[in-house]
Amino acid sequence: MHPLQSGASTLTERRQLPGKHDQETVEVALAQSGDSRAFERLYRAHVNRVHSLVRRMVPDADAEELTQDVFVRAWQKLAGFRGEAAFGTWLHRLAVNLMLEHRAGLGRDRKRWTSDESAIADQPARRATIDEGMDMEDAVRQLPDGMRQIFVLYDVEGYQHDDIGKMLGISTGTSKSQLHRARMALRQLLLR
Amino acid sequence: MTHHTWTDQLSEYLDGELNATTARALELHLAGCADCRAVADDLRTVSARGRALPELPAGHDLWPGIASRMEAADVVPLRPRAVGGLFMSWPRLAAAGLLLGLASGGAMYAVTHFASRTTAETFPSHQVTVSTARAVADLEMILASEKLDSGTVRVLTVNLARIDSAIADAERALAADPSNVYVSRHLASTARRKVELLHLVAGLTQSRS
Numbered sequence: 156m157h158p159l160q161s162g163a164s165t166l167t168e169r170r171q172l173p174g175k176h177d178q179e180t181v182e183v184a185l186a187q188s189g190d191s192r193a194f195e196r197l198y199r200a201h202v203n204r205v206h207s208l209v210r211r212m213v214p215d216a217d218a219e220e221l222t223q224d225v226f227v228r229a230w231q232k233l234a235g236f237r238g239e240a241a242f243g244t245w246l247h248r249l250a251v252n253l254m255l256e257h258r259a260g261l262g263r264d265r266k267r268w269t270s271d272e273s274a275i276a277d278q279p280a281r282r283a284t285i286d287e288g289m290d291m292e293d294a295v296r297q298l299p300d301g302m303r304q305i306f307v308l309y310d311v312e313g314y315q316h317d318d319i320g321k322m323l324g325i326s327t328g329t330s331k332s333q334l335h336r337a338r339m340a341l342r343q344l345l346l347r
Numbered sequence: 348m349t350h351h352t353w354t355d356q357l358s359e360y361l362d363g364e365l366n367a368t369t370a371r372a373l374e375l376h377l378a379g380c381a382d383c384r385a386v387a388d389d390l391r392t393v394s395a396r397g398r399a400l401p402e403l404p405a406g407h408d409l410w411p412g413i414a415s416r417m418e419a420a421d422v423v424p425l426r427p428r429a430v431g432g433l434f435m436s437w438p439r440l441a442a443a444g445l446l447l448g449l450a451s452g453g454a455m456y457a458v459t460h461f462a463s464r465t466t467a468e469t470f471p472s473h474q475v476t477v478s479t480a481r482a483v484a485d486l487e488m489i490l491a492s493e494k495l496d497s498g499t500v501r502v503l504t505v506n507l508a509r510i511d512s513a514i515a516d517a518e519r520a521l522a523a524d525p526s527n528v529y530v531s532r533h534l535a536s537t538a539r540r541k542v543e544l545l546h547l548v549a550g551l552t553q554s555r556s
Contacts, residue, residue, distance in 0.1 A: 178521075178525065178531060180531070180535055181521070181531045181532075181534045181535045181538070184534075184535040184538040184539055185514070185534070185535075185538045187538070188538045188539075188541045190514075190538070191414065191417065194417075195410055195414070198409075198410055198413065199410070202404075202405065202409065202410075203402040203403070203404050203405075204402060206402075206403060206404060206405045206409075207400075207402045207403040210403045211400075211403070218405075219405055219406070219407075219409060222405060222409055223409050223412050223413050223416065226409075226413045227413055227416045227417060230413075230417050291396045291397070291400060292400065292403075295397070295400075306397060307397075310393075310394050310397030310398055311397050311398065311400050313398075316364075331358070331359060331364070334358055335355065335357070335358035335359070338358055338390045338393045338394060339390070341393045341397075342386070342389045342390060342393050345389075345392075345393065345396075346389070
């Protein structure tokens with residue numbers, strides 16, 4: 156077990172709560188048959204996680220509308236969901252794809268993941284301690300887009316680098332290096 | 348290696364993604380370098396705080412907006428599976444409808460008594476976001492245009508109603524006993540049968556138009 160795995164709640168662990176899967180399978184089947192009430196129950200089960208993801212990945216002003224977009228898109232594409240992964244996994248992937256479309260609509264591109272490297276300057280190791288009282292959410296929000304999104308996907312949401320690479324269209328190495336830069340940047344922001 | 352090079356590898360080390368040789372070399376460096384140990388501790392804390400971030404609920408219920416957009420979008424109509432002339436034959440239609448009705452009624456028995464044999468079923472891959480009411484409306488439209496005789500419409504309508512009734516029964520049973528896996532599976536299989544019947548209706552609609 157590596158140093159960060161101890162005590163960590165992985166994405167898989169978070170999704171596989173006992174009994175939840177069967178219930179969700181029912182709701183998905185009902186929603187696929189056109190039952191909007193079942194889809195509403197799926198919405199209520201997942202909206203907080205989807206909104207959290209969206210809120211951390213895009214500007215606050217766009218978060219609620221994009222969250223709505225995610226569920227409307229999910230309703231439209233629900234027939235294509237075959238149960239090969241958990242519904243939440245499928246929904247999250249769909250949310251990420253939608254946010255990438257949103258980025259593209261804003262005229263941003265893949266260079267964002269490498270061009271923002273200078274935004275946070277490398278700092279020499281400092282003998283200081285992290286301020287536990289500082290708002291982590293605020294610190295994450297201050298990260299440049301590319302770093303923030305990779306930090307959110309890896310550390311907050313529990314995706315692995317190969318998944319992130321596929322979703323964002325970047326190499327695994329870029330994902331790893333941007334994650335490290337994001338953590339170093341957050342360290343600087345949180346240092347007292 | 349320079350001090351900076353070691354620092355750059357700390358995240359991969361903490362994530363368990365360095366090979367054993369490099370990880371061991373880094374650990375030897377950490378043992379003698381207080382600065383790098385401090386950075387490693389900080390990065391470990393940053394990552395842990397990221398994992399511990401709470402959910403961020405929306406400021407208000409987003410469902411009304413989603414529901415209205417779902418309705419306004421008038422989702423893609425049901426598309427049939429390519430099964431040739433199946434839908435053209437009245438006797439086969441009637442038989443299929445009857446089988447669906449029987450299956451709906453008998454599913455609870457089968458699921459309860461043969462639960463150990465139940466396997467995960469796959470869902471239809473077509474867009475099936477059409478309601479029973481809409482399917483019935485389609486049937487009525489076919490009837491009005493004399494594309495289908497009234498007997499066929501009646502059989503299909505009755506079976507749709509039976510399936511909806513079975514779904515409602517199962518939903519009530521599940522509400523009373525949410526952890527009952529057999530009822531859950533029965534509900535899922537009944538919903539799937541409704542989808543199959545709606546496919547039948549859609550195929551009929553297409554073949555007669």
